[in-house]
Amino acid sequence: MSVTLTPAEIEALFLRSDETFLFARWGRPIVPVVFGVDDRTLGVIKGAIEAVVALAGHRMAGTDPELGANLMMFFFRDWQELPEVPGLDRLVPDLGPLVARLQEAEANQYRIFRFDEAGAIRACFVFLRMDEALGAVPAETLALSQIVQTILLWSDRAFMDRSALAELPDEGGVILRPEIAALIRAGYHPVLPGMSRDPSLALRLAARMAVQ
Known part of the structure; x- marks a missing residue:
């Protein structure tokens, strides 16, 4: 399974139904x-x-x-x-x-x-x-x-079409989708802001995912 997301896919996960971008972490x-x-x-x-x-x-x-x-x-x-x-x-x-x-x-x-x-x-x-x-x-x-x-503060539309989890066919359990796990790790990188309304953050998140 891929552990990468495009900047557009990342942006969509934090783009709210009013079309505003909002990212926040703890x-x-x-x-x-x-x-x-x-x-x-x-x-x-x-x-x-x-x-x-x-x-x-x-x-x-x-x-x-x-x-x-x-x-x-x-x-x-x-x-x-x-x-x-x-x-x-x-x-x-x-x-x-x-x-x-x-x-x-x-x-x-x-x-x-x-x-x-x-x-x-x-x-x-x-x-x-x-x-x-x-x-x-x-x-x-x-x-x-x-x-x-x-x-993370995901969009209110995130995961409506596809779950953040993936099934383990042989074991019957679930795991976090690898690309979502990688995005969470990237979102907590100390060089990134704790909150951002700038959609260009998706580019920085994608770059961090690429070097994990």
Whole structure:
């Protein structure tokens, strides 16, 4: 499998539906906390987080000085459970209207990012309503997919036509597509900015991928 992407393919992964380009990566160590899963699933999710963070060459920590935890993942059965989570309305403004919109759309997942003064990611909230579709996805696949989608600020259209993951035909599991793994590594190279709205960044990312 190819581990290269053209600059145009890279740009498309960060080109939003309003046709604006926006790239961002985490600017601080990632401190995860997961709600609503059993111990086995918790271990799977934390293993996926550690693997993707290591792939990026980024860092994890035991606590975030501002938020305590800055990557919060919520697993639940009904959107109406969210307003009952103590203090969540302080972390997610307009939580009530958001829940109403997601419920009306019958959405089963949603991600909210928060950014620091430089535009880098400082927090992410992941909400997963475990409907029949998500419930049928193996825990390892769901965990890896979600972490990949939080390690960078991808376009809202990224991975709609093709998943970031690839199946292992002989083993039945999944892996991160090599070209997406290479792009994540390139995105965390220290010479590149933590945030950019300049589409020419795709050229720099392609160049970094080429020398890995």
